[in-house]
Amino acid sequence: MKQRWSDYALLAAGLLALWQGAYYAVGAEALTPPLETARRLAALIAADGFWDHARATGIAFLYASVLALAGGMVMGVAIGASKMAHEIFAPILGTLYSIPKIMLYPVILLVFGLGLSAKVVFGAIHGFFPVALFTMGAIRNLPPVMLRTGRVLHLSWPSLARHIYLPACLPEIVTGLRIGFSTTLLGTLIGELFASSEGLGFLLSRAMESHNVPDIMALTLLLFLIATGANTIILAVEHRLQAHSG
Amino acid sequence: MTSPGFWRLVTVAAAVLALEALCRGGVIDPYTMIAPSQMALALLDMVRHADWFWADARYTFQNVAAAILLSIMLGFPIGLGIHALPRLRRVLNPVLLSYYSVPTFVFYPLLIVIFGIGPASLIVMGAMFGIVAMICATLAAIDRIPRVYNKVARVAGMSACETALRIQLPAATPHLFTGLKLAVAYSVIGVIAGEFILATAGLGRQLTLAYNEFDSPKMYGLILLILIAVAALNGVLQGLEARLYRRWYRS
């Protein structure tokens, strides 16, 4: 599906209008209008210490992503590669995915204590499952004829993986990575919300506690922009890959 | 029991036994985590003796059920509508894709202003979480409906409503199941997270209390309960899905 610039413009206009309308409806108690929010965000970014917080979140997010993406892909391949393994473990994976991970948070805090490790683990367990599920799906959906072709061509295992498995599965795996990326970000933020003294999530929780609506909105806007931006970029990569694989 | 089902049970049992051994053996200290058997006992104790248990359990269950229903009953028609308007779909696409990256819980304050402190905010929160999953799944499911079905409907002279109910809905149902599972999962997460944060009533609130009061047995008992409930729900849905797939797609 081709996105045109006019579509993005329409969407932005629509959302802004909705936002402004909601502000008129519920008042400054709960919302800040777009322009004010943008100004507040600019002020926040310019303020002292902002970039330290941003960096803290960034580092936690990076570690969490590596764990989630690598771990998820390994699990996905392990379960997807064999029919038996898939039948046994796939439902378990599905159920684990449905658990409200937020309720595990106290457990994680108890095990890892306050600080970076807890944030990273929390973020990682959020992103792990989508990556694993999509990778698993990608491998299961591989048309058997591709494998047979590989055998006919007498390809060795590494060759098979690199020249057949990887290109064929890549689009679906990238989708999983994209969703895993988003959920890891969310998980890291939630982690910071609860028990950290630094990071964007911490700023958000501080704003929520003091009911500082402009700050809440400004930070949410920032996160929304980051998430949407990253999603759009990865989506473009996905489309390129899908165009090639037909 | 089927063979994979048997091995699944073995795996879960092995994991639980391993955890039990680690806890009893002192590798995991009791302040961090209690043994699974103790979790089960704590849960039983709660069910039988805690005076708050049934009220809070029912509260949470009702909220979750309402959120799920709302997600499905709003999500499916909205998905149908968006699918029927390709321009709208293209415009909304970035929102649908990024929805789950945004910390939607920041809108809790907004919801409280509108709906007050009470089940309504929790239900709306749960529904807000689940509805987008349902919409995306509906879009994907309708995409998969073979185009020829639509032509059959037109040859038979069916109205748009009839086509939606008698052809699109049944045709999309197996694929819709994925969305159903996600909508259910997200509704549960939304409601319980809400109860956790807002701490007014329900199992989520009891969980927060237990954590703050360092009451490990109660905390783990509740976690176990929610785990079992989610697993059971998921199991039922997966079972239904497998049956449908088997009947429709035996080829």
Next chain:
Amino acid sequence: MNAAGDIHVELKSVTRTYAARAGHGAIHALGPVDLTLRRGEFVGVVGPSGCGKSSLLEIVAGLAMPSTGRVTFEGALVEGRVPNGVGVVFQEDASFPWLTVGDNVAFGLKRAGIDAAEIARRVDHAIGLMGLNQFRKAYPSQLSGGMRQRVCIARTLVLRPRLILLDEPFGALDQQTRLLMGEELLRLWRDSGATVMLITHSLDEAAMLSDRVAVMSSRPGRFLEMLETGWPRDRDSRIVADPRFGRFTSRLWELIRDESRKALDLP
């Protein structure tokens, strides 16, 4: 000789052009074509791939609007709506996997305001006609491709259409099944007295089944010629042994060969 009936379907100067979009200009897919179908006759349409055969069928059915020209069915204008009395069998498997064979066949009837006893009678008749009696309670996923097409044909038959349009209905089937299904189709045609238009890429099939065969050019599809087979009404697949059959299909190929080469971009 085929029975000379009155005019059942008429196309005059029909064309179909797909509008220009991002990525390609306007596509002139079909026409102009003129066509007359007489009541009760069996007309085959052959042509190279992409020549617009399916567009033609959809326009006759009322599933698509002609860009220019007009279509009439039983004297009334056909525009964008499928008229009563028209049945269509599609190339893809259109059987509904969530219904049993019996329910599939009965699908269109329940809403036509026909009473239950009559529905049961018609469904029984159609199921019997298509040899599906044993499979009434089965689901399409348990049947082969050929049987599923039979279900679709039965579903079309119960509505007693006066015009039956088939778009490469046997495309996915093997040769032997195709020949036998062709015989079934002829039997149904004789029993029902309906007018039949069959789109096919198989020259043999068109030659065997039709009273007349329309040969289309490559895109934009136009009628190159209309050939009469002259077969008796009670024909079956053994007509292929008739020497005239070979001459007929040769003539068809003569007409189509160059067009097919054009369609495949061969010099």
